[in-house]
Amino acid sequence: MAIIERPSTPALAGSGAPAVVTPSQAYGVLKRPVSTTGWRSWVFTVDHKKLGIMYGVVAMFFFLVGGVEALLIRLQLAGPEGTVLSAGLYNEMFTMHATTMVFLFVMPMAAAFANYLVPLQIGARDVAFPRINAFGFWCFLAGGLFLNTSWLLGGAADGGWFMYQPNANALFSPSHGVDFWGLGLQITGIASLTGAINLIVTILNMRAPGMTLMKMPIFTWMILVIQFLLVFAIPVITVALFLLMFQREFGATFFDVSAGADPLLWQHLFWIFGHPEVYILVLPGFGIVSEVLPVFSRKPLFGYRFVVFSGAAIGFVGWGVWAHHMFASGLGPVSVAVFSVATMLIAIPTGVKIVNWTLTMWGGKIWFTTSMLFAIGLVVEFTIGGLSGVTHAVAPSDTQQTDTYYIVAHFHYTIFGGAVLGLFAGFYYWWPKMFGKMLSERLGKWNFWLMIIGMNLTFGPMHIIGLQGQPRRMMNWTEARAGEGFFNLGFWNRVASVGSFVIAIGVAVFLLNVWQTHKKSSKTPKAPLDPWDARSLEWMTASPPKEHNFDAIPTVHALDEFFHRKYEVDHDTGEVRKVATGEEILAAEEAKADKHIHLPSPSYWPIILAFALPLMGYGVIYNRLLIVAGGLVVLLAMFGWALEPSVADDSDYDPPADGGGSNKELATIG
Amino acid sequence: MSTTADHVEHGDHADHGDHVDHAHEPHVHEHKPDSYYVKVALILAAITALETSTYWVDFGAFFLPTLLILMAIKFVMVASLFMHLKGDDKIFSYLFYTGLILAILVYMAFLATFRFFSPT
Amino acid sequence: MAMWLFLGSECLLFGGLISTYMLYRGRHPADLGPDQIFDIPFTSVSSFVLLMSSLTMVLAVSAAAQKDDRRTNLWLTVTALLGATFVGGQVYEFTSFYREGLGFTSSLFSSSFYTLTGFHGVHVTVGIIMLMALVGINKRSSVPGDKAEVVELVGLYWHFVDVVWIIIFTLVYLIPS
Ligand code: HEM
Ligand SMILES: [Cu+2]
Numbered sequence: 014m015a016i017i018e019r020p021s022t023p024a025l026a027g028s029g030a031p032a033v034v035t036p037s038q039a040y041g042v043l044k045r046p047v048s049t050t051g052w053r054s055w056v057f058t059v060d061h062k063k064l065g066i067m068y069g070v071v072a073m074f075f076f077l078v079g080g081v082e083a084l085l086i087r088l089q090l091a092g093p094e095g096t097v098l099s100a101g102l103y104n105e106m107f108t109m110h111a112t113t114m115v116f117l118f119v120m121p122m123a124a125a126f127a128n129y130l131v132p133l134q135i136g137a138r139d140v141a142f143p144r145i146n147a148f149g150f151w152c153f154l155a156g157g158l159f160l161n162t163s164w165l166l167g168g169a170a171d172g173g174w175f176m177y178q179p180n181a182n183a184l185f186s187p188s189h190g191v192d193f194w195g196l197g198l199q200i201t202g203i204a205s206l207t208g209a210i211n212l213i214v215t216i217l218n219m220r221a222p223g224m225t226l227m228k229m230p231i232f233t234w235m236i237l238v239i240q241f242l243l244v245f246a247i248p249v250i251t252v253a254l255f256l257l258m259f260q261r262e263f264g265a266t267f268f269d270v271s272a273g274a275d276p277l278l279w280q281h282l283f284w285i286f287g288h289p290e291v292y293i294l295v296l297p298g299f300g301i302v303s304e305v306l307p308v309f310s311r312k313p314l315f316g317y318r319f320v321v322f323s324g325a326a327i328g329f330v331g332w333g334v335w336a337h338h339m340f341a342s343g344l345g346p347v348s349v350a351v352f353s354v355a356t357m358l359i360a361i362p363t364g365v366k367i368v369n370w371t372l373t374m375w376g377g378k379i380w381f382t383t384s385m386l387f388a389i390g391l392v393v394e395f396t397i398g399g400l401s402g403v404t405h406a407v408a409p410s411d412t413q414q415t416d417t418y419y420i421v422a423h424f425h426y427t428i429f430g431g432a433v434l435g436l437f438a439g440f441y442y443w444w445p446k447m448f449g450k451m452l453s454e455r456l457g458k459w460n461f462w463l464m465i466i467g468m469n470l471t472f473g474p475m476h477i478i479g480l481q482g483q484p485r486r487m488m489n490w491t492e493a494r495a496g497e498g499f500f501n502l503g504f505w506n507r508v509a510s511v512g513s514f515v516i517a518i519g520v521a522v523f524l525l526n527v528w529q530t531h532k533k534s535s536k537t538p539k540a541p542l543d544p545w546d547a548r549s550l551e552w553m554t555a556s557p558p559k560e561h562n563f564d565a566i567p568t569v570h571a572l573d574e575f576f577h578r579k580y581e582v583d584h585d586t587g588e589v590r591k592v593a594t595g596e597e598i599l600a601a602e603e604a605k606a607d608k609h610i611h612l613p614s615p616s617y618w619p620i621i622l623a624f625a626l627p628l629m630g631y632g633v634i635y636n637r638l639l640i641v642a643g644g645l646v647v648l649l650a651m652f653g654w655a656l657e658p659s660v661a662d663d664s665d666y667d668p669p670a671d672g673g674g675s676n677k678e679l680a681t682i683g
Numbered sequence: 684m685s686t687t688a689d690h691v692e693h694g695d696h697a698d699h700g701d702h703v704d705h706a707h708e709p710h711v712h713e714h715k716p717d718s719y720y721v722k723v724a725l726i727l728a729a730i731t732a733l734e735t736s737t738y739w740v741d742f743g744a745f746f747l748p749t750l751l752i753l754m755a756i757k758f759v760m761v762a763s764l765f766m767h768l769k770g771d772d773k774i775f776s777y778l779f780y781t782g783l784i785l786a787i788l789v790y791m792a793f794l795a796t797f798r799f800f801s802p803t
Numbered sequence: 804m805a806m807w808l809f810l811g812s813e814c815l816l817f818g819g820l821i822s823t824y825m826l827y828r829g830r831h832p833a834d835l836g837p838d839q840i841f842d843i844p845f846t847s848v849s850s851f852v853l854l855m856s857s858l859t860m861v862l863a864v865s866a867a868a869q870k871d872d873r874r875t876n877l878w879l880t881v882t883a884l885l886g887a888t889f890v891g892g893q894v895y896e897f898t899s900f901y902r903e904g905l906g907f908t909s910s911l912f913s914s915s916f917y918t919l920t921g922f923h924g925v926h927v928t929v930g931i932i933m934l935m936a937l938v939g940i941n942k943r944s945s946v947p948g949d950k951a952e953v954v955e956l957v958g959l960y961w962h963f964v965d966v967v968w969i970i971i972f973t974l975v976y977l978i979p980s
Binding site: 799 | 804807808810811812813814815817818819821822825826843844847850851854855857858860861862865868869958959962963965966969970972973974977978
């Protein structure tokens with residue numbers, strides 16, 4: 014069987030790859046980090062699976078940060094004239110809550126799944142550019158930490174997550190919060206952009222033989238659509254953030270009405286990015302449930318093609334609706350009418366998906382695992398959010414709703430209901446794959462019901478208080494104006510606050526579940542190879558997968574390849590019967606194992622490069638000299654990177670214990 | 684700042700067997716002699732000369748359309764001939780022109796909401 | 804492919820900057836607008852220089868494809884020099900505008916003009932650094948033509964920067980406001 018081993022030069026030449034001429038030692042103050050255990054094996058890794066897990070852990074951490082911020086907001090609003098937060102702190106809290114959840118939880122958690130699963134689902138050994146992948150992760154971490162240091166350095170951003178101008182310029186927001194916000198998002202933006210390019214190339218170029226685009230797992234499809242949205246949306250916010258930086262730090266007046274500027278410029282740029290962004294948030298969840306529902310309904314996905322095309326259509330139409338966030342800003346009647354109609358159109362592909370999911374379950378033998386419950390939860394809750402979305406696609410009704418709690422209700426049903434529930438469905442579904450152990454189903458059910466009940470208690474009443482006129486982003490409500498009877502604002506605010514704590518308990522149960530499964534004394538047995546009787550390629554390898562994913566790259570003949578290898582239709586009776594188990598299929602694949610496997614080696618440069626960026630960020634805010642210093646590190650790291658061959662030189666490895674060279678045959682895929 | 688060295692797939696053809704995808708990176712162009720590129724550059728230079736001449740010569744109503752068309756011609760010439768989009772795998776053209784066309788459409792709509800194109 | 808995606812993405816970046824400029828180019832004091840300040844003959848020359856650097860770049864790429872490292876390096880160096888001339892011209896242009904009173908914060912026109920052209924200038928500069936680095940790497944390497952693909956990628960980037968200038972030159976300089 015093939016193992017990852019020390020490379021031997023003759024094999025390199027033998028594989029026909031261009032010979033590596035630059036020995037890494039020649040530049041090596043830094044010896045190539047090649048350890049496979051200990052902290053080094055994580056910090057310098059370029060393995061997509063390890064990076065995926067790190068994305069997941071860090072995103073989870075930020076989920077908790079954002080969650081605490083949310084709880085503080087709900088505590089403040091639990092009673093009339095709350096005193097938990099000062100007005101200023103309240104502004105910082107809702108701004109950072111949204112920013113954290115969107116940019117530091119949902120997006121990177123989606124990246125975690127994408128990183129881990131896409132290569133496995135398409136039968137590849139890694140992504141196209143492993144070091145850039147590592148760089149992306151470190152950028153995300155560096156940017157996220159940078160953003161949050163603002164709490165300690167004079168206060169966080171307080172202009173709302175869309176940071177409207179001129180409200181967020183230095184006059185009205187004098188702390189450095191907004192600067193941290195802009196620069197931090199710039200850095201995480203680099204993470205998204207590089208990650209997106211990487212995944213697109215991976216998906217388009219590295220699919221296993223036989224896997225045409227229309228035989229590609231649906232999750233990978235949705236990830237592909239998202240990456241295209243990212244590639245084209247990130248530069249738009251980059252422009253906006255640069256203008257913001259020049260405005261706040263260098264005295265330009267791009268959004269200053271008194272200088273004759275048009276503040277709508279910011280709004281347009283932000284929402285041209287912002288609307289594609291909401292699909293970037295929700296499509297990963299869509300992809301996950303499109304995998305989960307068929308497996309637990311024991312039926313193929315209904316109308317695979319429709320799901321693919323409606324996903325692509327959403328991606329496309331999503332570019333033409335951004336101004337629906339600006340109906341109340343004086344765009345003029347023609348613009349409002351055009352964007353209103355366009356927005357209604359986008360409900361169509363979204364509806365197509367919901368119909369497909371429902372018909373997938375229709376008549377299936379449904380297996381109510383926790384993962385499945387979350388997936389069904391998504392379909393139901395997201396439908397509610399989509400419907401309220403259509404109500405504000407109608408511009409006249411939107412002018413009533415905008416900036417009230419009704420909007421808050423809408424987007425939480427879409428984002429919490431559409432994205433977060435999907436991610437949790439993914440946790441439970443792929444946990445055995447990623448860690449080789451099953452999460453407890455019993456705790457899982459508690460987790461699910463607490464979250465589902467909690468979310469409806471929290472966000473459901475917001476429809477009512479919004480239509481009653483409670484504005485969003487107000488730090489206080491008063492008993493005197495709360496109204497009477499059923500529509501009493503006070504009552505529903507209290508319900509919402511209670512609900513938010515129910516969600517929090519649900520999340521705590523999830524963490525407890527993880528801890529129970531993995532603590533040292535845990536008796537949880539090793540997960541079976543194919544616990545869910547799954548359908549796609551990632552299950553056709555060990556759990557957790559070996560470092561090189563597949564011993565032999567499988568050849569694909571069908572959508573749902575794994576399923577088709579396990580089951581056959583009897584020609585006479587038309588019955589579907591099982592012809593092989595997962596273990597047998599895996600054994601057959603391992604027997605064909607490739608002799609030549611060589612993975613790219615770990616590297617220092619990604620992390621060094623990524624952490625030079627916040628240095629430049631601090632430079633912009635505090636001292637221009639730091640920009641130069643950071644810039645030099647960037648330059649240096651890029652040179653180091655460019656000169657470093659992707660596969661480590663023999664001399665970088667410690668001499669093997671047995672003293673002799675390796676006699677394993679190796680080839681390179683680096 | 685990627686270099687080929689980073690490309691996992693590169694040199695991995697043996698592992699993947701027959702590739703489903705045609706979007707394949709190391710591509711070989713049919714080789715063009717240097718004189719060909721010089722000719723293209725001469726045409727580009729001539730167009731630039733024509734463009735700048737609008738500064739001195741009055742083109743009247745044709746002024747704006749002429750400039751825009753010349754600009755587009757130059758753009759496409761550089762993209763297809765110097766950047767070898769013509770003759771290369773179609774996927775590259777798709778990727779690039781998707782970005783370009785999306786940019787044009789979105790930003791035209793954006794300027795339109797500011798009534799940029801309406802006569803004032 | 805990665806480079807093409809990146810360039811597709813850059814289209815939206817420059818699109819945003821150009822649109823911002825278009826929106827604001829008329830917003831300036833009467834005596835300090837584009838029509839008063841631009842020196843078309845000068846900019847035409849530097850545009851021409853950048854255009855010709857695309858030619859030398861393509862020659863470098865084709866030399867690299869023929870594994871002719873010496874000619875590759877020669878053309879890469881010439882390209883870098885032409886690029887540097889362009890950037891030098893831009894620096895000169897900026898300073899003379901500045902002397903005429905057009906600072907970065909003078910007006911919306913000036914801020915958006917400097918932002919747009921400055922971004923482009925930074926792109927050219929990054930390109931020059933990559934070209935120089937390539938020459939350096941090529942010199943060290945003993946296998947001729949082994950960096951051909953990298954030369955090609957840098958070439959794509961370089962042509963793109965040129966193409967963006969083609970647009971900027973027309974929209975910003977030649978069309979009066
Ligand atoms: C059926 C499809 C949808 C329609 C028709 C729709 C429509 C709208 C409209 C018109 C607004 C602007 C309301 C206002 O501010 O006055 C809005 C806001 C919002 N939507 Fe949706 N939406 C849809 C789906 C989604 C999805 C899938 C997400 C996210 C995953 C989402 C997230 C948001 C967010 C975050 C906001 C609020 C932005 C803010 O003001 O902070 N929407 N939606
Ligand atoms: Cu929207």
